[in-house]
């Protein structure tokens with residue numbers, strides 16, 4: 001059964017709705033990659049967001065079903081490097097929102113579930129359906145023996161994701177997303193691209209966090 005989930009940043013200035021959330025309409029995953037961890041260090045939200053293995057809970061969905069209804073002036077984005085994934089957040093209070101690529105032609109958003117207040121941290125499957133995959137487990141923190149995750153991204157998941165994305169594109173969802181200007185196809189906010197020094201500083205924070213998690 002599909003559910004419409006409210007979207008809200010922590011301070012409530014940015015609000016929206018994630019429409020039609022269901023196991024069939026997206027992918028409930030946990031990503032353990034370094035870059036997802038660095039994004040939370042950038043926001044200062046690593047303690048609140050990352051699990052004991054450094055994982056970020058994400059629901060990958062159509063960006064055409066993710067609506068911002070108020071506070072879109074607080075929509076900000078950053079990139080860890082000039083070619084990196086575009087990582088969106090609410091600038092009013094540094095709540096992570098989600099990840100996209102830099103072009104609307106590959107329409108998806110990996111929604112970081114911290115912006116979905118109805119997702120119960122203890123029972124996230126109630127709202128999102130069962131966890132489909134843990135991915136990029138080779139960058140996970142702590143004891144990996146106890147972790148049920150793929151080393152990278154399994155091919156079956158990529159294939160399923162491509163099929164979903166094609167369906168969303170055919171539906172025209174790439175033309176109605178808060179992350180891109182419908183006319184020009186440009187990102188709707190200019191990304192803050194980190195300098196080498198800023199990136200190094202985040203890596204040091206991650207190393208310190210890793211040490212404290214171990």
Ligand SMILES: [Zn+2]
Pocket residue numbers: 009010011012013014090091092093094095
């Ligand atoms: Zn806020």
Ligand SMILES: [Zn+2]
Pocket residue numbers: 031032033034035036037136
């Ligand atoms: Zn990741």
